[in-house]
Structures are given as C-alpha cells and as structure tokens.
Amino acid sequence: MSEVNRSNAPTPLAHGHTVSTSSWSSIEKLEGAKNYYTWKFQLKMSLIHDGLWNVVEEGSTQPGETNDQRALARICLSVRSNLFQYVRNARNASEAWKSLADVFEDSGLVRRGLLLRQLHRVDYSNYTCMSDYIEAIMTLVQQLADIGKIIEDSEVAEILLNEEDEYCSVSEYDSFSDGSTNGIERSPVVGSASGEAVNALTSPSQAAVYRERSVRSTRGVPPKRFGVYIVAAKRTPFGKFGGLLRDVLAEDLFAIAATAALRAGNVAAELVDTVNIGQASPVSQSGLSPRHAALKAGIPSDRPVLGMNRLSGSGFHAIICGAQEILIGSAQISLAGGMENVSSIPFLIRDVRFGIPLGKYFKVDDLLHMGFFDSYCNLFLVQTADIVAAKYGVTREETDEFALRSQQRWKLADAAGIFNEEQVPVPVTLKNREILMTKDEYPQPDSTLENLSKLQPIFQGGVTTPGNSSGVNDGAGAVILANDEALKTHNLKPLARLVGWSCSAVDPTMMGIAAVPAVQNLLDCTGLTIDDMDLVEIHETYAATTVVCARQLAVDVDRINVNGGAIAIGHAFGASGARIMSHLTHELRRRRLKRALATTSIAGGQSVAVMIETV
Structure with missing residues (x-):
C-alpha cells in the first residue's frame, strides 16, 4: 500500500480537490x-467527507486503484497495533472493513460462546510442538x-496444562462434604499472577506457573498423558x-538425602533440570x-x-513446583524436597546496627519463639489448636x-x-568421635498415658501439651x-505417580482445620x-487438630499415620512434607496398596494436600 501523509498539509485526491488529514x-x-x-461511525464519516467511502462500500474493481489504497491505508492506520492481525492480509479497503466488522460487530453471546468452546477444545495432540500449541x-x-x-x-495457564477433561481446572471450594461450612470463615488465596502467562510458561525460569487465582482453594491434577512420577x-x-544434628548445616542434610535419592533412582546428577527446596528458616544459616x-x-x-x-507446607510445595515445571515442559527431571536445622535458628538483637547510647535498653528476640506467634490474629499457634x-x-x-x-506406632x-x-x-x-x-x-x-496426662497444658484451659x-x-x-x-x-523405574494437589486457606484463628478443605477440594477434583x-x-502438628481433621474427613484410625507421625518423629519445618511423601511412597509399595493422601495445616490458616498412587 502507498505511504499516507499524516501531516496537516493538504492532500491531493483523485477527484481534483484537496482536504486536510485533520x-x-x-x-x-x-x-x-x-x-x-x-470508531466505526467516526471513520465512516471521515471517509465520506474525503470521498473514499464508495470504494469501501462497493469494493474496488481495479487492483491498486489509488482511492482504494488510500482508504485501505486509513483503515489500517486507525487501529491499534495489536489488531493488525485482522487487516494485515486485506487486499483492499472493503476486505479490511469487513474483516473488522466480522470480529467486532458479532461480539454477542453466540460468538463469545463459540470462541470459548474453541479455546477449551484446543488439543495438544494436533500440534507438532509446544510453541504451535501455545500460539x-x-x-x-x-x-x-x-x-x-x-x-x-x-x-490461560490452566488451559495450557489442560487436555479437555483430563485436567481439572482451578475452582472454588464451596463447602464440606455435608454441604455445610462448619462455621469456618475462609479467606481467599491471594493471586500471584504477574506478567503474561505465556512469558512464564515458555520461560525455563523458576517462576511458578500454576497460578493461584483469587479463590478459596486451588488444585491441580496432571493429565495422565503428561504423568509426573516419583522415581526415588x-x-x-x-x-x-x-x-x-545441631551442628550439621541444613544444606548438608539435604545434600545427603538428595545424593542418596539420586543413587537409589539411578539418576545421574547431570540429568536434573531444576531443583526446588523448602526451608522455613533460611536465616538460621545462610540465605x-x-x-x-x-x-x-x-x-x-x-x-x-x-x-x-x-512454613510447614514447604516440603510439599517444593514437590508441587517440581511437578509444575515438568508439566509445562521446562524440566524432564526435577529434584525437590526440604531441609531444616531448627537448632541453629539464632537470637536476634534489634536496634544495634548503628550503635547504642550508653544505658539504652536493647531488645533481644528469639527468632524460633517468634515463629510460633501469628501477629495478625495475635495468637500463638498452639492457642489456635486449643x-x-x-x-x-x-x-x-x-x-x-x-x-x-x-x-507406639513409631516404635x-x-x-x-x-x-x-x-x-x-x-x-x-559425638564426644569427639565420628558416628x-x-x-x-x-x-x-x-511413653505412657499416665506420663502424658501429667504434663501441664501450654496455655491454661487448653488441651495441648508438649507431649501431644x-x-x-x-x-x-x-x-x-x-x-x-x-x-x-x-x-x-517409577515408584509412584503424582495424582494431584490442592492448596486452601481458612481464618488464621482456625489454622488447624485448614487441611480439611484442601483434602475435600482435591478429592472433588480427582473424582475420588x-x-x-x-x-x-x-501432619501431627498438634494431636487436637489432627483428631478434628480426621473426624471431619471421616477417616478411620487404621489408615491415619500408620507408622507414627510428627508427635513421635518430630517436625523439621521445611522438611516434614518431604519426609511424609518419602514415607508414603515406600509404604504404599511395601503394603502393596494403591493410593495415598498427605496433608498439613499451615501457620496463618493455610493448607496443602497431595495425592499419589503406585504404578
């Protein structure tokens, strides 16, 4: 097309008169x-005023005719660059005008429905590569x-991971299995979608891709054709x-576990594409x-x-992040897990960096103690359990x-x-010798019931003690x-397949019950x-909350924490999720069972649940 003069100088037209481009x-x-x-009305009036509307309305019969080229240029230059796709291939002004009309004049429910249907029916198997599928x-x-x-x-992120009904999309968790809310005030999960989904999905970076929308629960179920497996x-x-372990660095503890896992799975370290590690207290040693x-x-x-x-869900979420990277194609093999050296969490002296005047009091904080206090609801975590x-x-x-x-079960x-x-x-x-x-x-x-019953509650009137x-x-x-x-x-050799996961949240004062909606949401998503x-x-953060969750989920005691939980084994904050997933992977195979589910409530009223099955 010919170049158009966009200045205010008079422009000669074929009909022998001039008009300002204003x-x-x-x-x-x-x-x-x-x-x-x-836009349509204004541009049509402009074209009529300049004697160009007839070539748009009737169509040009002569290829390259001057007025048609001018009208075509005017139409194309009056749309935003992101809409060029609709006029780029137009041969004349009439085609450009009609192309835009086809897109925008029929913008009602019928066209919207058709496009949405097409969007959700895009089949990855019809494309030779991921980039074409995304495009x-x-x-x-x-x-x-x-x-x-x-x-x-x-x-968009969900759709890109979706294969029709094989992938269950993010949705809101509305109620417990009996239709009630059990009086729980559930807070929305704050979304983390920053930037364009395609940029994140096509980038090999560590950016989390399965974004949590502003809903009460989020969940993910990898389609079976895109399986994610635990191999060690x-x-x-x-x-x-x-x-x-108090003098062993958290990073050394993880390196020991990771090296053993690589060896057990017969996976060379060079094959690992990404690494995700949960750690609740990196300040304990090194960021x-x-x-x-x-x-x-x-x-x-x-x-x-x-x-x-x-926090307590770090180990679980590291595994979820690794699965997400595999699902979007930025990794084929991912190392995930968690680590913690709680013994090394330091005391903190505030307001001394720039000097302390003689006689001024300075505050000493215990970072470990502070970690058990939720300043938003002004409660210690154990109080929420009570x-x-x-x-x-x-x-x-x-x-x-x-x-x-x-x-007893651990024993x-x-x-x-x-x-x-x-x-x-x-x-x-130990005592100057290596063991x-x-x-x-x-x-x-x-432990005996008699000894446990003698322990005083941590807070007066509560039921939670150091023993439970x-x-x-x-x-x-x-x-x-x-x-x-x-x-x-x-x-x-796969040991288990990751079936799905779910994250949810409740009011921080009811932290201990948060695992229930996460589990219910995951079960709903998987149809199980x-x-x-x-x-x-x-996860046995507190016996009281574990008992409540078991009741709400209607799980019989013979299937819960069959070999003991955190009350016996302990809770290494960032590592507990990895411990639980490791144990379930091996215990399913040892007992020759099919399917297992793990969940934990998290400080602040959050939660996560993960499901696996043997293969």
Whole structure:
C-alpha cells in the first residue's frame, strides 16, 4: 500500500480537490469491542467527507486503484497495533472493513460462546510442538479479548496444562462434604499472577506457573498423558532440638538425602533440570542454603534452584513446583524436597546496627519463639489448636491417647525396620568421635498415658501439651520427579505417580482445620473419595487438630499415620512434607496398596494436600 501523509498539509485526491488529514487524524484508534461502534461511525464519516467511502462500500474493481489504497491505508492506520492481525492480509479497503466488522460487530453471546468452546477444545495432540500449541491458544485468547472477554493469566495457564477433561481446572471450594461450612470463615488465596502467562510458561525460569487465582482453594491434577512420577525418595533421620544434628548445616542434610535419592533412582546428577527446596528458616544459616544444597548434591551449576518458604507446607510445595515445571515442559527431571536445622535458628538483637547510647535498653528476640506467634490474629499457634479443640469438642484424654498411639506406632515400625528403605544415615560427631546417625532421635517409645496426662497444658484451659504436640527438629528429605519421556530415555523405574494437589486457606484463628478443605477440594477434583485412599497422613502438628481433621474427613484410625507421625518423629519445618511423601511412597509399595493422601495445616490458616498412587 502507498505511504499516507499524516501531516496537516493538504492532500491531493483523485477527484481534483484537496482536504486536510485533520478530518481523520484525530479519530480515536480502534482498541476492540469497547470502542468499535464509536470508531466505526467516526471513520465512516471521515471517509465520506474525503470521498473514499464508495470504494469501501462497493469494493474496488481495479487492483491498486489509488482511492482504494488510500482508504485501505486509513483503515489500517486507525487501529491499534495489536489488531493488525485482522487487516494485515486485506487486499483492499472493503476486505479490511469487513474483516473488522466480522470480529467486532458479532461480539454477542453466540460468538463469545463459540470462541470459548474453541479455546477449551484446543488439543495438544494436533500440534507438532509446544510453541504451535501455545500460539493457537493465545490467538483465541486475543480474539476473545478483542470482543470484551478477558481471559486471565491464571486461566490461560490452566488451559495450557489442560487436555479437555483430563485436567481439572482451578475452582472454588464451596463447602464440606455435608454441604455445610462448619462455621469456618475462609479467606481467599491471594493471586500471584504477574506478567503474561505465556512469558512464564515458555520461560525455563523458576517462576511458578500454576497460578493461584483469587479463590478459596486451588488444585491441580496432571493429565495422565503428561504423568509426573516419583522415581526415588529419601530422608535423613530427624534429630531432636539441640541434638546430634545441631551442628550439621541444613544444606548438608539435604545434600545427603538428595545424593542418596539420586543413587537409589539411578539418576545421574547431570540429568536434573531444576531443583526446588523448602526451608522455613533460611536465616538460621545462610540465605544461599538451597543453592549450596543443590551444588553439594552434585547438581551442575547451570541448573536453576528455587528456595521457598511455605512454613510447614514447604516440603510439599517444593514437590508441587517440581511437578509444575515438568508439566509445562521446562524440566524432564526435577529434584525437590526440604531441609531444616531448627537448632541453629539464632537470637536476634534489634536496634544495634548503628550503635547504642550508653544505658539504652536493647531488645533481644528469639527468632524460633517468634515463629510460633501469628501477629495478625495475635495468637500463638498452639492457642489456635486449643480454639479448634474447643469448637469441635476434643478432650484432653483424646489428644493424649492420639499422642501415645503415634509413639507406639513409631516404635513398632522402627523395630520392624520399616523406615530403613526411606532413611539414609548421617555422619555426626559425638564426644569427639565420628558416628553414623541411623534412626530418628526424637521419639519417646516408652511413653505412657499416665506420663502424658501429667504434663501441664501450654496455655491454661487448653488441651495441648508438649507431649501431644510435634517436636522442633532438624532433618531433610529429597524426592526425584520425572516425566514419561525421562523414564523411557533413561530407563528409570517409577515408584509412584503424582495424582494431584490442592492448596486452601481458612481464618488464621482456625489454622488447624485448614487441611480439611484442601483434602475435600482435591478429592472433588480427582473424582475420588476418602474411602479410595489406602493410606492417609495428616501432619501431627498438634494431636487436637489432627483428631478434628480426621473426624471431619471421616477417616478411620487404621489408615491415619500408620507408622507414627510428627508427635513421635518430630517436625523439621521445611522438611516434614518431604519426609511424609518419602514415607508414603515406600509404604504404599511395601503394603502393596494403591493410593495415598498427605496433608498439613499451615501457620496463618493455610493448607496443602497431595495425592499419589503406585504404578
């Protein structure tokens, strides 16, 4: 097309007169459906005024005719650059005008419905590569945006992971299984969608891609054709607070677990594409601990490492992040897990960096103690457990009985060597000599109900005591994830398949019940029931909240924490999720069972649930 003069100088026309381009240069450019009719009227009047409308209305019969070229140029230059796709291939002004009319004049429910249907039926199997698949989806997304239907980044991310009904989209958790809310005030999850979904999905970076929309629960179920598998899972023994592991760096603990997992899965470190490590208290040693942990495990220095803090859910969420990277194609093999050295969490002296005047009082904080306090609701976490216990009628006797059961089950499992498959020894120094730590240090296998009942509640009037709460511990766990292609290419043997996951949240004062909506949401998404779960691990932060969650989920005691939980083994904040996933992976296979579910409530009223099955 010929170049158009956009200055205010007179422009000669074929009909022998001149007109200033000011008759159309001030027209607002077409942005989409929102201003289409205003733009259409203004531009039509401009074309009529300049004697060009007839070639648009009737169509040019002579290729390259001057007025047609001028009209075509005017139409094209009056639309935003993001709409050029609709006029780029127009041969004349009439085609350009009609193309825009086809897009924007029919912008009602019928066209919107057709485009949405096309969008959700884009089939990856029809494309030779991921980039073509993404381009097809984004073309439809843009067409919908042009007629006023905005598809959010988070929804685009879901669609890109979707294969019709094989992938269950994010949706809101509305009620418990009986249709009630049990009086829980649930807070919305704050969305984290920043930037365009396609940029994140096509980037090999560590950016989390499965974005959580502003809804009460989020969930993900990888389609079976894009399987994510656990090919190895190992953990260290858990040490007691100030015990044998107190001088072992968290990064060293993870490196030990990761190295053992790589060896067990027959996976060369060079094959690992990404690393995700949960750690709730990186300030305990070094903010670079996750990166150092990966390097010490032999992972090549050019592989990205993400350290994350979702408190008690950190280990679980590291596994979820690894699965997401595999699903979007930025990894075939991912190393995930968690680590913690709670014993090394320091005291903090405030307001001394720039000097302290003589006689001025300075404040000393215990970072560990501070971590148990929720300043938003002004409660210690143990107080929220007592609130839940009171609301749901859990007695002190019930909590002590549950705690005793956890200790007894650990004792039987340990004696039977059940933990041997998942544990890897850690070299430690004891009285100036090197020894191997081969078993959990925290359990109290000789506990009795009488001894537990003598312990005073942490807060007066409550039911929670040191005896029926989880420990404060050191340890690490590592899980190797891989996709189908990696299994075939490297001859890897899968131990379990990741079925799905869910994250949810409730009011912070009811923190201990948060696991319930996460589990219900995941079951709803997968179309399964709690009776389909052969094993269930509810993290034993507090016996009171674990009892309540078990009741609400209607899980019989024989399937919950069958070999003891955190009350016996301990809680190494960032590592507990990895410990639980490692244990369930091996226990399912040992018992020759099919399916397991793990969940934990998280400080602040959050929660996460993950489901696996044997293959």
